[in-house]
Amino acid sequence: MSWAVMPGHFGWGSIEEGWRKGPWTAEEDKLLIEYVRVHGEGRWNSVAKLIGLKRNGKSCRLRWVNYLRPDLKRGQLTPHEESIILELHARWGNRWSTIARSLPGRTDNEIKNYWRTRFKKKTKLSPDNNSDHKSKARLMKRQQFQQQQQQQQQLLLNQFDMKRIMSLLDEAEHELSPEAELPYVQQLRQEMTTSVSYPNTTEQQQAALFYPTIDGNVSGSGSDTSNEVNVLWDGLWNLDDINGNLGATSKVCWHSLAGAFC
DNA sequence: AAGCGGCCCAACCGCCGTGTT
DNA sequence: GAACACGGCGGTTGGGCCGCT
Numbered sequence: 089m090s091w092a093v094m095p096g097h098f099g100w101g102s103i104e105e106g107w108r109k110g111p112w113t114a115e116e117d118k119l120l121i122e123y124v125r126v127h128g129e130g131r132w133n134s135v136a137k138l139i140g141l142k143r144n145g146k147s148c149r150l151r152w153v154n155y156l157r158p159d160l161k162r163g164q165l166t167p168h169e170e171s172i173i174l175e176l177h178a179r180w181g182n183r184w185s186t187i188a189r190s191l192p193g194r195t196d197n198e199i200k201n202y203w204r205t206r207f208k209k210k211t212k213l214s215p216d217n218n219s220d221h222k223s224k225a226r227l228m229k230r231q232q233f234q235q236q237q238q239q240q241q242q243l244l245l246n247q248f249d250m251k252r253i254m255s256l257l258d259e260a261e262h263e264l265s266p267e268a269e270l271p272y273v274q275q276l277r278q279e280m281t282t283s284v285s286y287p288n289t290t291e292q293q294q295a296a297l298f299y300p301t302i303d304g305n306v307s308g309s310g311s312d313t314s315n316e317v318n319v320l321w322d323g324l325w326n327l328d329d330i331n332g333n334l335g336a337t338s339k340v341c342w343h344s345l346a347g348a349f350c
Numbered sequence: 351a352a353g354c355g356g357c358c359c360a361a362c363c364g365c366c367g368t369g370t371t
Numbered sequence: 372g373a374a375c376a377c378g379g380c381g382g383t384t385g386g387g388c389c390g391c392t
Contacts, residue, residue, distance in 0.1 A: 110361075130377095130378085131377085145377070145378080146379095147361080149379085154360075155361095196379095
């Protein structure tokens with residue numbers, strides 16, 4: 089859909105059934121900020137009546153929540169925020185608003201966008217598709233330098249994160265019904281304690297195992313592990329909500345949690 | 351220099367839950 | 372209890388930007 093070809097196009101944005109749509113102008117932002125300053129958040133449908141802004145309530149709320157709120161953090165997510173997102177996504181699935189509540193200043197929209205661009209694409213990375221693989225590799229190359237910097241930080245965070253995950257599992261055990269949760273938690277915990285210390289690998293090798301490199305392989309290991317990496321990313325994206333799908337394979341579950349260390 | 355492809359992100363849509371009348 | 376309004380949430384879309392060829 090293009091704003092330029094929409095019916096009722098009105099310069100910047102468009103008007104449909106009396107409501108403006110499309111990108112917000114600075115003037116509209118000012119009006120909305122003023123509205124919230126005077127009336128507070130909520131009653132979004134009265135914005136149009138009270139200040140004459142030709143936007144529907146939903147649009148106003150979205151604009152405020154995702155863009156105008158003064159406590160919003162702007163800019164890239166920090167590696168630590170990324171690891172929290174990975175952890176919480178492994179736990180909650182696509183409950184973006186729930187995840188966002190654990191990240192002050194970040195919106196569900198931001199996290200959702202982040203996850204989709206950062207992780208969903210990776211699942212399409214298939215070693216069977218060479219041309220696609222090449223173009224993906226090109227793009228990943230761009231991210232490599234940033235990743236390398238993050239890896240260094242993540243290594244330091246790994247130990248701390250493992251403790252947090254174990255405590256999250258403890259919480260989950262208490263919050264969810266024992267019949268539903270226990271087998272999963274027990275299985276996961278068992279795998280965590282056994283798999284996390286990969287036999288015959290050094291700590292650095294274990295950390296390297298979870299960092300895909302530009303050619304889809306895994307740093308520190310052979311090219312025959314590329315399938316494992318794809319499974320890892322598949323697991324990250326496809327993992328169903330822990331509460332909702334207890335049929336998830338333990339492999340997927342473990343890979344999802346392993347993602348917390350990427 | 352131009353074209354292409356992918357990333358990022360603002361914004362919209364539809365559905366659902368909750369509160370109010 | 373039904374109908375309606377409203378707000379929240381997750382999924383999706385589309386345009387701008389940027390890097391690569």
